[in-house]
Amino acid sequence: MLRKLIAILIIGIFATSIITASSLSDQFADAGSRKKIHFTQTFTSSQDPGQGHENHQLSLILSPNQGTIYDGSMTFTSSEPVQIVVLHEINSDDAKGQPTWSIDGNTVYGLSLIDLQEKSGSFEFTGAALGLHSPNSKQFTSTVSVDGWIRGQPTEVIMQKIELEKEEPMSLLSRANVPATIPIHEGIYGGEKVLYIITDGSDEEYARELSEKQEWNVELAPVLADVPEDALQKIFVFKNGVKGEGLYGFQNEIFSSTPQQESEYSALSSVIEVTWKTGQKEIVFESANDVIAAEENGRIEFDETGVVLNTPHIVWPGGQMQVRADQEIADDMPYGGGQITEINEEEMTVTFVAHRGWGPDGRTIYYIVTDATPFGPAEMMGVTSSPTSANLIAHSGAVDLFQFKNGIKGTGPLGFQAGIAAASLGDENYSPMWRIYLIEWNDSENAKILETKSDIDSFRADDLITVSITRPTNSDHIVNCPFIDPFQ
Known part of the structure; x- marks a missing residue:
């Protein structure tokens, strides 16, 4: 069953409810092809049914009727800052890049949007329709006084209701899902390869330096500096020693856990900088235990920086993050089934949704x-x-x-x-x-x-x-x- 969403609006293809109660009967006066209009009315906005306005709110004060022109003045007060909308009858072929408004893409109106962004005001108008509009989704209430004329052959209405039929209201954002290709770093756990990314850091200087090194932004997240120890693992970063592909040009970083150690693993890593002491024989460490033992034996020094990095593991000994079976990224793609479309070890990148x-x-x-x-x-x-x-x-x-x-x-x-x-x-x-x-x-x-x-x-x-x-x-x-x- 289709649900009926009531909106304050009319276009010829929709049913109307004509208000002809006695309270309004004295508000019109014939003047040949013109009718006098004068009223004060309170309106509550509803979702704007115009194409491209689905997230907006609209109160249509004077609705469009073919061959009808309204002119006069309006004074309003509103619960939210609003814009004034005036519609103009045009042929769709005449749009030619000007702002337009349409429900179905067939009947098209020229759109004048007066961006007052005020809660009250007065305005002189001429057009095929008149309304109040909000560019956000919050419903508003307004009281409006109109004094003017209806020209042409109008239906005698002030407020008109149409029943906009939809199966389900839907909001599909443009570019709702896009690819993000992020550089990968190689680390070590237990002598085996770990591939990881760096997305955030608690220290501004550290984040800036790493952003420059990997040519991809490491975002600043100061609150990570206070994360409790039981939500962290350790990453050992080498400041000297054997040359390599590590963050500072020496051996690769060493992690204290991977997702294989599920009860211990955290993507949040506490940075411990490692420096070889003068006169020591430099080697490549392959595990956190080896690094800790070397520090206890006086061969290296630790600098517990207090910096925390977000270092999610992409590939680790015995496993990797799931790669989506369907690698096409679209606005309406399923949310589950994996967050990665490609792990490229040759280019050292990973592409996320x-x-x-x-x-x-x-x-x-x-x-x-x-x-x-x-x-x-x-x-x-x-x-x-x-x-x-x-x-x-x-x-x-x-x-x-x-x-x-x-x-x-x-x-x-x-x-x-x-x-x-x-x-x-x-x-x-x-x-x-x-x-x-x-x-x-x-x-x-x-x-x-x-x-x-x-x-x-x-x-x-x-x-x-x-x-x-x-x-x-x-x-x-x-x-x-x-x-x-x-x-x-």
Whole structure:
């Protein structure tokens, strides 16, 4: 069954409800081909049905009728800052690049959008339709007074309702999923190869230096510096010794665990810089135990820098991250089944699917997914299981990320609209580690597109949504989702 979404609008192909109650009967006066119009009315906005305006709100005050021109003045007050919309009858062939508005792509109107962004004002208008518009998804209420004339052969209406028929409201963002090709580094565990990436760092200078070395941004996440020890592993970085392909031109980095040691592994690595003492015979270490033993024997020195890096493992002894069977990246691709499309060891790169969402202020963000806890969600997404991440559930090293479990269909991980993060790149509280909350519409028929953290707070305060922390299999749920710029 098709659901009927009521919008304040009319175009000839839609059914109308003509208001002819006695309260309005004295508001029209014949004047040949003109009719006088004068009224004060309160309107509540609804989702703008115009193509390309699906995430916007619209209150249409005077609806379009073929051959009708309105002119006069309007005064309004509104609960939210709004824009004024005036539509003009044109032939679709005459559009020629000018701004237009259309529901079906067939009947097209020229669009004048007066960007007042005010909660009140007055305006003189002439056009085929008049309305108030908001470029975000939050519903608004407005009271409008209109004084003017209807010219032509109009239907005698002030407000007209059409029933916009849709199977399911849907929001498919453009470039909802894009490729992100990231440089790989080679490390060592137990004498065997580890391939890993570096996405974030707790220290600004360290992040900048590594960004220059790998020619790909390492994002600053200061909150990682305070991550507890039980959510970290160790990475030994060599400042001298045997020449090699390591970060400083010496031997490769050594890790204290890999995903093969599931109960110990963490993508978050505490950086220990290793320096050979003068006069010692330099060798290539192959395990963390060997490095620790050499330090205890006085051959090398440790500098426990306090720096934490996000170093997700891509390939490790005995395993690797899942590569998607279908490697075509599209806006409507399934969220699960793996987050990688290619591991290129010849070029030393890995290509992730970067997912689009919203930052706390509504700006676009992209993120990749590298690991998660508990095992079930990690398996569903096709990423590494990392139980130690659960130690961040109540820590500032994890930030809130809100996903939707019902409402508007879309490109989010659960099949609904894209998620909203409580921090973004450049924010002091940004972290690649995310504590997942679920948003559920109390009445999914009233669902709208939310784009900001303040949207969430507002709709939650109005008891329109329920927000709850996610606990799959009754377990703490943390996901490593580094925010990135996939277009760098």
